[in-house]
Amino acid sequence: MRRTGKVLQSESVTSQIEPTLRPFFDPAGIVIVGASAAPTKLGFGVARNLAQSGYTGAIHFVNPRGGRLLERPVYATIADVPDPVDLAVLIVPAPAMPSTLEQVGRRGIRAAIIVSGGFRETGPTGAALEDECLRVARDHDMRLIGPNCVGLLDTHRPLDTTFLPPPGPTPGDVAFISHSGAICAAVIDWARGQGFGLSHLVSLGNQIDVRETDVLSAVAADDHTRVITLYLEGISDGRRFVHAARQVTRHKPLIALKVGRFAAGQRAVASHTGALAGQESAFNAAFRRAGVIRANTSEELFDWARALAWCPLPAGRDVAVLTNAGGPGVTAADALESHGLRLAALRPETEAALRAILPPDAGTHNPVDMLAAATAGQYVECLRLLLDDPGVHSVLVIVPPPPLESAGGIARALIPIIYAAAKPVIIALMGERMIQEAVEYFRAARVPEYRFPERAASALAVLVERAESVRARRADDDHANGAPPLGRIDPDRVHRLLIRHGRDGQGDGGFLPFEVVNDILTAYGIRVPRVALATTAAEAVDMAWQIGFPVALKIAAPDIVHKSEAGGVRLNLQDPDGVRRAFDEVLSAARAAAPQADILGVYVQQMILIGQEVIVGAVQDAQFGPLVMFGSGGVEVEGLRDVEFALAPVTPGEAEGLLARTWAGRRLGGFRNMPPADRAAALDVIRRLGQLAADFPQLAEIELNPVRVLPGDGGACAVDARARLLDQRNSTGGAARASMT
């Protein structure tokens, strides 16, 4: 069943094009069904674009009216089309599409782009037509792009099956894959105006068969593509996307603009983790795992793409700023630091050399301010010196409209140095019309230039992000290979526990009894407080002595889920008297609250009051499967929002990332008078809970709140825990679960 991608899922994703997709990207011959001579018809636009694209394969047109079009014959039926032909572009009314596909299949063509709309996007009738198209395609082992799409173009092969008004994009190194057809024309126009070329453009439409992940892997295999940009409105198979994208980002940067942030689906949640695990948390975790850079705006998507396509990666965060005026230098410094970059400390030799070529009032500390009269020669010499400084990892050059030199002259002089440099150089050109000549020079030389220092700094920051992600990936892979596997894990025991409690995939959801939750956590090596079952007050006191005061008492009655509300919990009992009194109170309160409940006795549980409180939670996301959350625990979790998510299972590096990105994680290293806590134990709990969530997708939510992380190497203990099974009747987790098993 191709639709869910299961066939591909079991295959390893490489940077080879999946063979069934090859006709889309390297067709020997293309037939346009519905080719038209009427200039306002899409069928004319596609025919014109393909004919003018320089495509060297065979081009065929089909239209029942026959005749000639663009100096080619028009065949009346698909059956008439001669070899070679392995790709069909279909522009016929939706109701005629199934029968047209049937003819395409009979002709032996195994790939089709359905340009026409009128399908699922228009309602139930259209959806039924769409299903019918898919059925026909499967009968013929045919792959489909669309329907309701702009199609695809490749500027290097070249090939253009879109109907977009000319001019098409100039050839370049940025690929664009889009869920929206409407923005394709704008992107082509924008790229032209901003002076960068495209390698591929693929519009996916309704995605009844070929999806973003398929196209991503195929486009990544193209040598002309140096950066892939994605406009996403969602992801159809989260884990498969993550897997494929992670393969791609090993070699090529991938930037995604994911829209629809605020259209998150509703889901029933009963925990802090569930409440906070919005669609965006899941996407951020998935993109982080996959090494995908997330753009916040359309402009960032392409600003960043140019920098990533054209620049070497910096070895670190230390940036030198070269300017001929103070103000823009300060603006640049601000912007750099707001992105977490640093102003490089220049070495004394560099500063001395700068002093030798600059006027005495010039600033030779970073930002280097050459003053307003800076010549092109000074720009060149200073840039060379900065690039030669081993403490400088990249350079941001600011060119305001200079009072004397022309910006164009400066650009021409700088380009050879930038070309030869192994470090990235980004240009901030100030102004608009007066610097146009410089803009043209830089674009022609593929040197990224931006209008103000802020956008230039943002592009530099992305280069650093990419460089660090590549390095972290390497380290994480090494670490993962060398890291000890999680010992003391007993999935069979958890499986039996879930079966025994009659809720394994068949119950009505709801919370598991706390005894079961404790057993599950113990089976995965997560420490819980010591606990023992007492049937008399005297027994309870004995146990409290063994466990150590203070203790908590909890009614042992699996039927009573909300123990506190039933008066069945007493905390922080300091002495034998307290335990004795509490035992009787707990018992009588529970009997009063639930007369028919089966009461086994009273649990005596260790109270842990030292250590730092954190929350560790797990939840099943509909698109990306199990997620783990870490952060500041307690009751104010949603208010403080000091939490971060990662896909489960979690690598050691990812667990470290959760600690680094939260205050709860950073403070484990100690702060003020608080001693350092057992970070290793916290990391261990994160990874164990992640493994549990990955192994048992039927656990919809598991939340340890708080986990107490003890000082020194005292370990960590899940003081309170709750877990909820997936409600089968109202599940949104089907896809995620399928992809996890």
Place this chain on the structure above:
Amino acid sequence: MRRTGKVLQSESVTSQIEPTLRPFFDPAGIVIVGASAAPTKLGFGVARNLAQSGYTGAIHFVNPRGGRLLERPVYATIADVPDPVDLAVLIVPAPAMPSTLEQVGRRGIRAAIIVSGGFRETGPTGAALEDECLRVARDHDMRLIGPNCVGLLDTHRPLDTTFLPPPGPTPGDVAFISHSGAICAAVIDWARGQGFGLSHLVSLGNQIDVRETDVLSAVAADDHTRVITLYLEGISDGRRFVHAARQVTRHKPLIALKVGRFAAGQRAVASHTGALAGQESAFNAAFRRAGVIRANTSEELFDWARALAWCPLPAGRDVAVLTNAGGPGVTAADALESHGLRLAALRPETEAALRAILPPDAGTHNPVDMLAAATAGQYVECLRLLLDDPGVHSVLVIVPPPPLESAGGIARALIPIIYAAAKPVIIALMGERMIQEAVEYFRAARVPEYRFPERAASALAVLVERAESVRARRADDDHANGAPPLGRIDPDRVHRLLIRHGRDGQGDGGFLPFEVVNDILTAYGIRVPRVALATTAAEAVDMAWQIGFPVALKIAAPDIVHKSEAGGVRLNLQDPDGVRRAFDEVLSAARAAAPQADILGVYVQQMILIGQEVIVGAVQDAQFGPLVMFGSGGVEVEGLRDVEFALAPVTPGEAEGLLARTWAGRRLGGFRNMPPADRAAALDVIRRLGQLAADFPQLAEIELNPVRVLPGDGGACAVDARARLLDQRNSTGGAARASMT
């Protein structure tokens, strides 16, 4: 002494130009000293620009060489210049500047712009020259702009004293005031390229006399100026700026780009409040008080200026999006919601009317998607319907390069509707070259257009911010007038306390004894725990009974500042035995730790363990004077960073704002099982501490942490408090204190 602005400070700032500044903005005649015929000289640039500016007053040139320039005589000395002349523009080498100024003064000219550099920015010699210039200017009651500046221009008067290369800006309604001269040329060029005009441009240079605040008030008085933009590298007199800006923003929007975020000065801090009160917190608080909108980037500064200059203000946050394609509509919806705006719910009549004019597959919910074939007529009709819907406060119209209609045609059709509308309409034009015609139409009609939906949404959000700020100002003014004054305030008592403790402006700083802090807070009506002094263990037990258990004991020894470290504090004593034991322990520990200390006994203090914990702090900022901080308290204040600042004293509306912008404030309304706490009491503590900090600038830091805000109307109590006096020997607060007294 004009330099510190004290003269002006006592005057009320109105939208009239300060009389001594009038010659800069409305000169009867201008002399350019250092006018030159050499095209590469600044003295030529200024002469050329002024001559070509259309200035209708008298223009005079001075150069020792004499001769003629630009068809005018060149006088050899300033004394030769005939009437009328009331403004001098000086372009002579720095060393000659004092004597030149002397001649300007003798000629009876009372305003000069010093264009030349070579002053404070170059080191001590330049600084001495600068001081000398100021001295000469004062002798002649002369006002100075600069030195080291670009000068000023006014496109409406018109008048141009800058040397910037032509073309100058087109006349418009945006004023630009800049600490950086270098970005002026870029801004003019940018404005031209982006299709908006400027009213004023003023470059301030080293600001030895006239500063941002003076120019701000003067420019605001100009009727052609609808929006004022500021590029700031700092503010020379914070409170005066806030006062003036607040006057201006009553009538005109003011947008500031403040750079140098990361160059915050070092200061000695001993509290959470001090540590968190960076320069940026102070600027944000000041801008909020002043109604100044803060831009984060240069692009935002001008994107927002256009919208504010050209659009009516929206009545609310509900936005309708009109698009001809789904993708950009989703992008716009995302961007709007990320700025806190809402997609308007269209009323049924509107949706029905939309259905009547749109194809059946079109989306008539908001975002309204007319589909790709939308005509200019449909754009017009739909926009009209949306504007007529009372639930719609503004409209964002998206125009991608349309496959059929020209974007220019759509623009032409829309403009009359937008012109007539009382609600703002912002345009997102997708693409670059294909939509150029539409861009030109919209710009000519002064309809704000942006390249992608995200920037359009950001501009709409600023319109909403401005509208809400205007409304809040009105409400706050009403409230402040109607609000009861803070009763139970006894500044005399605090004054006496500070005197008595020998630290009022003469001590060595350091912390005040806790008894004194409690007395100070009590004098300002801030509740502290009940406390009594015991000299025997029996007395302590008696007092504990009176106060109520649990209690804390604290050694009563003013010399022992760090009581906890000396073993002089015991918390949470539950019963008489505990108090008795603790009394002896505290006493002997303190004696052992500080044998020579004068021990008065032991304080028995009420423990308050219920209620919500918050922090309320105050600190003196060097630029803006007293600031109040509110947020999540405890020891993790810096880690959680859930704090916000306001200028003290704090209005009722500002105090509400502090609560609204922090989780600590929002949770006072109750959350989960936590009952609502006494918000009114929290607001009261904020205002009282603000008043205290404003009244006593010698209190460098005061921190109440935690304040416990009790449930219901139980009040609030400052459970722990510390206060530090300003260290006179190492003060950075002088300016702030001066401005507060």
